[in-house]
Amino acid sequence: MPTETALAAPPHSAASPAPAPLLEIRNLRVAYHTSRGHLVALPDFSLTIGAGESFGVVGESGCGKSTLVMAIMRYLGRSGVITAGRILFEGRDLVTATEAELTRVRGTRIAIVYQEPDSALNPSMTVGRQLIEVPMLHQGMERRDAFARAEEVLADVHMADPQSILRRYPHQLSGGQKQRVVIAMALLANPSLLLLDEPTTGLDVTVEAAVIDLIDELRRKYRTALLYISHNLGLIARVAERIGVMYAGELVEEARTAALFASPRHPYTRGLLRAIPRMGMSKRDFPLLPIPGTLPAPGATRRGCAFLPRCALALPGTCDVSPVPLAETDAGHRARCLRWAETIPPSPAGLSTAAAGGSGETIIEARSLMRSYRVRRGVIKANDGLDLTACRGEVLGIVGESGSGKSTFARILAGLEAASGGVLRFAGADVARRTVQQRTPAQVAAIQMIFQNPDGTLNPSFPVGWPIARALRKFGIGRRRGEIEERVRRLLEMVQLPASARHSLPRQLSGGQKQRIAIARAFAGRPEVLIADEPTSALDVSVQATVVNLLLSIQAESGTTMVFISHDLSLVRYIADHVVVMYLGRVMEVGPTEALYAPPYHPYTEALLSAVPTPDPEQGGRRIRLSGELPSLTNPPRGCRFASRCPRKLGPICDTEVPPERDAGGGHIISCHIPLHQLAAVAPIPSTTR
Amino acid sequence: MRPAPVRAPADAATALAARIEAIETKPPGLLRRLPTSPVAMVGLGIILFWVILALVAPLLPLPSPTAQDYLAIAHPGPTAQHLLGVDALGRDTLSRLIWGARIVLALAPISVIAAYLVGATMGLVAGYYPGFIDGVISRLSDVILAFPVVVLYVVLIAAIGASAVNIVVAVVMISAPAIARIVRGLTIHLVRQNFVAAARLRRESSLFIMVVEIMPNCRGPLITDFCLRLGYTTMTIGTLGFLGLGIPPPAPDWGGMVQLGTPMLTVYPEMALFPALALVSLVLGFNLLADGLNELANAD
Numbered sequence: 001m002p003t004e005t006a007l008a009a010p011p012h013s014a015a016s017p018a019p020a021p022l023l024e025i026r027n028l029r030v031a032y033h034t035s036r037g038h039l040v041a042l043p044d045f046s047l048t049i050g051a052g053e054s055f056g057v058v059g060e061s062g063c064g065k066s067t068l069v070m071a072i073m074r075y076l077g078r079s080g081v082i083t084a085g086r087i088l089f090e091g092r093d094l095v096t097a098t099e100a101e102l103t104r105v106r107g108t109r110i111a112i113v114y115q116e117p118d119s120a121l122n123p124s125m126t127v128g129r130q131l132i133e134v135p136m137l138h139q140g141m142e143r144r145d146a147f148a149r150a151e152e153v154l155a156d157v158h159m160a161d162p163q164s165i166l167r168r169y170p171h172q173l174s175g176g177q178k179q180r181v182v183i184a185m186a187l188l189a190n191p192s193l194l195l196l197d198e199p200t201t202g203l204d205v206t207v208e209a210a211v212i213d214l215i216d217e218l219r220r221k222y223r224t225a226l227l228y229i230s231h232n233l234g235l236i237a238r239v240a241e242r243i244g245v246m247y248a249g250e251l252v253e254e255a256r257t258a259a260l261f262a263s264p265r266h267p268y269t270r271g272l273l274r275a276i277p278r279m280g281m282s283k284r285d286f287p288l289l290p291i292p293g294t295l296p297a298p299g300a301t302r303r304g305c306a307f308l309p310r311c312a313l314a315l316p317g318t319c320d321v322s323p324v325p326l327a328e329t330d331a332g333h334r335a336r337c338l339r340w341a342e343t344i345p346p347s348p349a350g351l352s353t354a355a356a357g358g359s360g361e362t363i364i365e366a367r368s369l370m371r372s373y374r375v376r377r378g379v380i381k382a383n384d385g386l387d388l389t390a391c392r393g394e395v396l397g398i399v400g401e402s403g404s405g406k407s408t409f410a411r412i413l414a415g416l417e418a419a420s421g422g423v424l425r426f427a428g429a430d431v432a433r434r435t436v437q438q439r440t441p442a443q444v445a446a447i448q449m450i451f452q453n454p455d456g457t458l459n460p461s462f463p464v465g466w467p468i469a470r471a472l473r474k475f476g477i478g479r480r481r482g483e484i485e486e487r488v489r490r491l492l493e494m495v496q497l498p499a500s501a502r503h504s505l506p507r508q509l510s511g512g513q514k515q516r517i518a519i520a521r522a523f524a525g526r527p528e529v530l531i532a533d534e535p536t537s538a539l540d541v542s543v544q545a546t547v548v549n550l551l552l553s554i555q556a557e558s559g560t561t562m563v564f565i566s567h568d569l570s571l572v573r574y575i576a577d578h579v580v581v582m583y584l585g586r587v588m589e590v591g592p593t594e595a596l597y598a599p600p601y602h603p604y605t606e607a608l609l610s611a612v613p614t615p616d617p618e619q620g621g622r623r624i625r626l627s628g629e630l631p632s633l634t635n636p637p638r639g640c641r642f643a644s645r646c647p648r649k650l651g652p653i654c655d656t657e658v659p660p661e662r663d664a665g666g667g668h669i670i671s672c673h674i675p676l677h678q679l680a681a682v683a684p685i686p687s688t689t690r
Numbered sequence: 691m692r693p694a695p696v697r698a699p700a701d702a703a704t705a706l707a708a709r710i711e712a713i714e715t716k717p718p719g720l721l722r723r724l725p726t727s728p729v730a731m732v733g734l735g736i737i738l739f740w741v742i743l744a745l746v747a748p749l750l751p752l753p754s755p756t757a758q759d760y761l762a763i764a765h766p767g768p769t770a771q772h773l774l775g776v777d778a779l780g781r782d783t784l785s786r787l788i789w790g791a792r793i794v795l796a797l798a799p800i801s802v803i804a805a806y807l808v809g810a811t812m813g814l815v816a817g818y819y820p821g822f823i824d825g826v827i828s829r830l831s832d833v834i835l836a837f838p839v840v841v842l843y844v845v846l847i848a849a850i851g852a853s854a855v856n857i858v859v860a861v862v863m864i865s866a867p868a869i870a871r872i873v874r875g876l877t878i879h880l881v882r883q884n885f886v887a888a889a890r891l892r893r894e895s896s897l898f899i900m901v902v903e904i905m906p907n908c909r910g911p912l913i914t915d916f917c918l919r920l921g922y923t924t925m926t927i928g929t930l931g932f933l934g935l936g937i938p939p940p941a942p943d944w945g946g947m948v949q950l951g952t953p954m955l956t957v958y959p960e961m962a963l964f965p966a967l968a969l970v971s972l973v974l975g976f977n978l979l980a981d982g983l984n985e986l987a988n989a990d
Contacts, residue, residue, distance in 0.1 A: 299798040418886055436890050444893050451884035461906035467888060474892045521888060 022225050023049040023072070028095075030064075030071050040248045041067040045085070046326075051192065054219055054226035056240025056257070056273075058233055062295050064249040066228045069197045072227070074102050074113055081536060107138040110184035114370075115198040117178035121170040127181050128166030131214070135190040153184040156221070157214055174629050174657060176207035185372065187218060191392040194219075196228045200235065204401040205567060206626045209611035211627065212238055231540065233272060234613040237261060245269045248296055248306040251326060255333040265335035267311045277546040277574035283552055284594065288574070294510060305337070312340045312465065363561050364390040364413065364425055364529065370421035371408050371585075377478035378634035382408040382506045382587035386422070390578070392528070395555065395562045397576025399569055399595070399608070403630055403638035405585040406565045410533045412447045413563065415439050417575035421551055427528070445475045445525035446687040450551075452534040460507040463519045465502020473683060492521040495550055506659035507659070512543035523558070528557065531563045536571070548575065569612050573597055578667070581605050584633065584641040591668030600679035603648040640673065720913060721779050723986050724848035730982020733917075735976030738967075744791040751787040757943040766958050777950050783961070786942035787968050794936055794972065797854060797919060798923045801861035804914065810908075813873025814900045818881060828874070831867030839864060845928060847935040854937055859931065861923055872915060875909045914983045921976030928969045944969045 016359065032041040041064045049055045061064045070076050072087055074094055087094040090109065094102065112119050122130055131153070133147035141149065147166070154162035157180040158567040170178055177444045186194055196215065201206040216239060219226055230236050236257075243260050245253040245268065253266040264270045270290040293310035296302065301381055304320035305311070311319070318338055326336045369386040372379045375396060382405045396408045408525035411417045414426060415436040424432035426447065436444050451457045458464055468488050469478075489499040495516035506514060515535055522530055532551060536544040555562045566572050572579055572593075579596045581589040581604065589602035596605065607624040626645045641652040650673050660670045662679075670679060722728050752758070757774070758780040764853045768775045774783040780928060816827040834842070844861045880886065881904065889903050929934045931945020951962030 414887075414891060416890060436893055441893060444891065448891055449887070451887065455887060456883040456886065457901055459889075459907070461909075467885070467892075472893075473890050475895070518888075525892075604804065 020049045020051075021049040022053070022090065023047070023071070023085075023227070024088040025072070026086045026088065028071060028087060029082055030067055030076065032076075033079045033081065039383050040249070041080075042284075044323075045250065047251065048246065049193070049225050049227060052223045052225055053221075054228065054239055054241050056228045056229045056230065056236035056243045057246055057251075058230055058236045058243060059246030060231055060542065062248045065246050066197055067249075069112065069179075069195050069227070070227055072195060073106060073110065099114035104138075106136065109187060110193045111191040112195040112196065112197070113179070113182050113186050113199045115201050117175065117182045118170070120182045121178060123170050125169070126166065127168055127170065127173070131166070131185055134185060138189050149188065150184070153188050154181070155185070156218065156241060157181075157184045158210075159184075160565055169671075175203055177212065177629075179203065179211055182622055183211075183214065183218070187222060187224070190437040191224060192573050193225045193227065196226060197360060198230055199228075203571070204630075206607060207214045208235075209623075210625050212613060213623070214434045215239060224602065233276065233467065235540075238613045245272070250306060250336060252336040253334065254326065255330075257575055258650060259330065260334050263330070263333075265329045265340040266337045267305075267313050267340075267344065269335075272541060273312075275484065275542045277570050281570070282598075283574055283575050287386065288548055290549065312344055313337070313342050314449060321626075323337045345403075359392045359394075361392045361626065362389050363392040363426040364388075364396075364563070364621065366409070366422065366432075367425075367431060368422040369409070369412065369419050369424055371405070371412060371417065372420050375634065376568045381585050381636065381684060382633065382648035383412070383419070383635070386582075386587060388580050388587055390561055390563060392561055393559045394577040395552075395564055395575055397567045397572035398563065398582060399567060399572050399579060399631070400582035401535070401567060401608075403584065403633060406582050406584040407533055409582075410449065410531045410563065410565055413529070414447055414531055415444060416449075424476075429684045441475070446528040447531065448522040448527040448529070449520050449531040449533065450515065450518045450535045453508075453538055453539075454511040454518070460506050462505075463503050464506055464514075466494075468502070468517070468521050468524050471521055475525040477525065488522075491524060492517075494523065494554060495520045496546075499607055500662065503622065510543070511539050512546055515539065515547050516550060519547075519554065523554060523560075525556070527560060529563065530562045533565045533566070534567070537566065537568070551575075560621075569608060581608070584631065584636050586643060587671065589668075591664070591670075592666060595664065595666055595668040598684050599682050600664055600670060600676055601682065601685075602642075602679070603646050603674070604642045606682065606685065607647065640671070651676060698947060704794075704868065720910065720986055724982070727817070727982035727984060727986050729985065730979050731984060733978025733980070734973045736971055737979065738865075740791045740972055740975070741795060743788050743794050747788045748790060750788065753782045754790065755786040755789040756940045757781065764817055766954075766961065768960065769982035775958070777947065777961055778954065780816070781940075781942075782948070783964055786947060787944070787965060790944045790965070791972075792847025793941065794924055794927055797857060797927055797937075798920050799857040800929075801920050802865065802923050804858055805862045806869055807918065808862050809869025810873045810905070810912075812866060812870035813875075813905065814983075815844060817874040818896065818900050818904070820878075824874070827870065831870050834864065834867045836869075838911060839926075843930060844933060844935060847930060852935045852938055857927060857936070858890065859928070861926065861942075869912075869915070871920075872911065873908055876902055876911065877880050880904045880907055880951035881950070910987060914980050915988065916953055917976050917980035917983060921980065923974045924969070924976065 002036070022205070023319045025045060025047040027157060028042055028593060029040065030046040031038055031040045036641070045068065051344070057065050057068065057683055067080070070080065071082060072094070082095050085095065089105065092101070092105070094105065097105070127148060128147065131150035132143065135141040135149050136147045138141065150166060151162045154165055157332070159165050159180055161175065165173070165177070165181070173181065200211050203211065212235065215226070218224070224241065228236065228239050233446070240257055243257050244251045245266065247268050253260065253264065260269065262272055268291070271289070274289040275291060277288060292308055296306060296309070302308070303652050305314070305324045308314045308319050324336050324338055326334045329335050366386050368390050369383050370381065370383045371383040386405070386409060398409070400406045412432065413418050415431065415434060417433040418435050423430050426443065431439060431443060459467065465488050468491055469484050472484050472487050473480040478487050488502055492499055492501055497513065497516055501513070509517065522596065535546050535551070539547060551562065564572065564575050576593050579591065579593050580587055581602060583604050588595060588604045597609070601609070607626050610624040624647055626647070628645045631637055631644050637655060639653070639655045640646070640659045641655045643649055646654065653673055657673070659673045662670045664670060664676055664677050670676070672679065710959045719844055723735070727809060734782050759776055759782070760780050761777070762769070762772055762776045763780040764776070772784070774787070775788070776782055801971050812827050812831070816824040842864055846863065847856060850856045850859065886899055886903055894903070928945035928948070931943040932949045934946070935950065936945050937943040946960045947965035948969070950963065951958070954961050
């Protein structure tokens with residue numbers, strides 16, 4: 001997910017909140033009965049949303065934001081109970097409503113869009129059958145009228161050829177299309193409140209941008225109020241007029257979007273904003289500042305402020321006495337903090353990693369690298385003529401959407417897969433067709449990898465110190481027992497974990513801690529190249545900062561070359577010295593980070609950059625949205641890979657001829673038929689350059 | 691926010707300590723939580739009842755299970771001398787039941803463990819090497835699984851002869867494919883996990899990855915299956931005995947005892963009833979234990 005924000009946002013067009021609120025939650029208390037006892041998820045939650053208003057709730061995993069949505073829908077399941085408070089919706093209290101009343105409200109007045117479109121669509125029914133159910137059931141519409149209405153709504157969500165979509169089954173649609181169908185389904189009953197629980201998680205950034213635009217457009221058209229839940233500050237800023245920041249089941253800050261980003265009051269909000277790389281930021285300018293500590297365990301008893309143990313402003317005797325109220329700090333701006341007026345000490349400028357940047361000596365060189373898989377319907381070319389180089393000691397960022405082949409390249413480089421063709425030189429030797437079994441022990445030790453999902457990265461049956469010790473022994477770095485133990489201890493210290501952590505089982509560690517163990521394991525063999533395949537995409541932003549800082553400082557200290565794969569353009573902008581942009585198994589653009597994030601852009605890079613959610617889209621004015629779906633990898637376009645979706649397509653030449661590599665100087669190369677001077681004659685995407 | 695130094699071991703250490711403390715309250719391993727499941731405890735109780743009886747059999751004041759009391763044949767019902775009566779050959783039913791428990795409680799676990807050794811190996815190899823090797827192993831298993839189990843046992847034992855060793859062989863041949871199928875499925879899932887990729891990046895051998903990295907992670911689902919399979923196998927051994935294909939006489943075999951008692955069912959029902967009840971109770975014990983384990987595993 002792109003985690004990106006700007007500090008200033010313009011005032012959103014004032015859809016003034018109606019005097020009578022549409023939804024008013026008063027002192028809501030929700031708890032779960034579990035085998036481990038009674039856990040309070042929302043201790044005392046209050047919130048007001050006006051008619052037609054769009055309210056964003058942002059928070060990290062475990063803060064209770066999904067519980068909030070489920071409580072409003074009264075879908076808490078068998079173990080969840082509302083123990084106190086009221087949920088007034090259009091004047092009716094949903095907490096005391098009967099099941100029949102709830103059914104009426106759910107179908108017609110409140111609709112919900114979940115994170116996973118697959119869970120909302122029945123795989124055995126056509127899209128049409130599922131869509132017509134809503135108006136037929138809730139509005140008593142005739143079958144034919146319902147179909148007409150469904151078609152209309154599908155057109156509203158910008159689905160090309162709605163007639164054919166109605167006849168298809170969910171598995172015949174892409175992820176973005178499915179989410180559009182779910183949104184269409186939600187809108188069919190013309191609800192007055194739409195709940196969106198991370199609706200774009202799992203979608204590519206260009207698809208996400210289109211879905212966000214769509215939601216915004218439909219909100220204005222249907223005058224529906226939104227409650228938008230997300231962990232992504234940049235995304236929330238794009239869709240919401242007012243934002244509530246949630247921590248440990250409470251709103252800790254609530255303000256209009258512009259005010260929140262311009263002058264965050266609560267230390268947690270301020271911490272979140274400092275923990276993410278904002279577009280245009282580089283590792284040379286600022287370190288990312290993680291929020292120390294972890295979220296309190298649900299049900300943990302506390303006195304005073306929930307954020308206290310992690311807060312830099314905490315004052316004993318003040319903050320730990322009694323529960324802190326949500327109090328007004330400015331007009332329309334409320335924060336749950338007694339010391340919001342205090343300033344947090346300024347961040348140190350620059351990082352020790354400023355010295356890093358590569359030596360100029362080529363260590364990895366891929367030439368026409370190919371990797372194809374045979375499938376039933378043909379051949380998938382995951383990497384199709386990949387050319388790239390990385391210099392010793394630098395950070396090479398690889399960006400691209402899913403299906404671009406970036407993970408395939410990572411697996412070939414690591415030796416987990418063999419290439420089908422081409423050359424991949426590592427320190428002079430061709431390793432393209434050599435998997436770990438055929439590589440020399442030194443080559444294997446030299447290229448190590450960190451994986452995306454922290455949950456599968458450690459063997460659940462062994463203490464986490466075991467794979468580190470095993471790697472040391474296999475690579476012949478330690479032989480005697482005591483020596484290995486000492487090295488394990490030092491590696492754990494390097495990733496800021498106590499030596500005792502080696503006895504913990506993976507399930508006892510958090511996601512960020514697991515990733516740190518993975519880093520220690522990867523560095524056990526003193527690698528020359530570290531491949532990081534989306535190492536932070538599954539982590540919360542405050543944890544991401546810790547992992548990124550660690551990776552960068554270890555990388556700089558050891559002089560390791562890092563190949564950093566991500567779909568998060570701001571993060572890559574922050575970390576990388578050079579960036580490669582991939583699309584459908586080929587390189588579209590490559591260059592030094594500064595040059596790549598400024599014109600001339602490859603049209604695909606330009607579209608990617610403009611899709612990154614920023615708090616102020618109006619300011620830049622330029623929004624490039626890609627049309628169409630990602631072409632099939634079994635039958636990619638013959639000329640330029642990007643031709644079928646390119647907003648700046650020249651004509652037939654793009655379909656038939658492979659574009660030339662245009663050298664923009666300083667190693668900045670763009671594969672495009674459009675001449676460089678035309679590519680350079682565009683305005684920079686704002687907030688991507690400083 | 692205080693200026694976070696690039697290295698802050700103290701913070702991390704406190705965070706971890708807090709985390710681990712919070713985790714200490716998490717439920718411990720499956721087997722240690724066993725006492726919390728009444729179903730599992732009842733099952734375990736029944737099994738332990740028979741295990742203890744079998745263990746102390748030589749110490750009990752019982753007649754030999756093969757000794758014939760000709761005087762008792764005329765009145766085979768329960769008497770003070772023969773608490774559960776005698777069979778048609780005048781042998782003490784109680785003694786034969788308890789000594790018979792020794793046979794079934796040795797034979798069932800030995801056969802199931804042997805079946806597991808073979809089946810798990812097959813499943814691991816099939817799951818780890820997709821394509822040809824998997825194809826051969828899976829098709830072979832399919833063929834065996836396609837036969838009705840009882841028919842297969844009867845044919846097999848009739849062909850190789852009835853003996854304790856051959857029962858083990860038969861159970862292995864017939865159970866291993868089912869076990870292989872479970873292990874194969876788990877292996878296919880586990881092999882894609884990144885900890886396996888990490889092991890390959892250490893140049894671990896395939897054997898190491900299969901046995902050390904993958905196998906221990908199969909144990910959860912296999913524990914339940916193991917108990918269930920003990921029940922099936924107990925039943926199978928009983929069935930074979932009943933069909934005259936069990937442990938050859940005069941050894942006290944529960945299935946054989948039921949068979950011997952069946953002709954007398956209308957006159958002296960206890961002759962067949964007691965061994966049948968013994969068989970049912972033991973199978974029930976294994977099944978209840980499996981149910982309880984399954985419940986505990988799904989409660990997580």
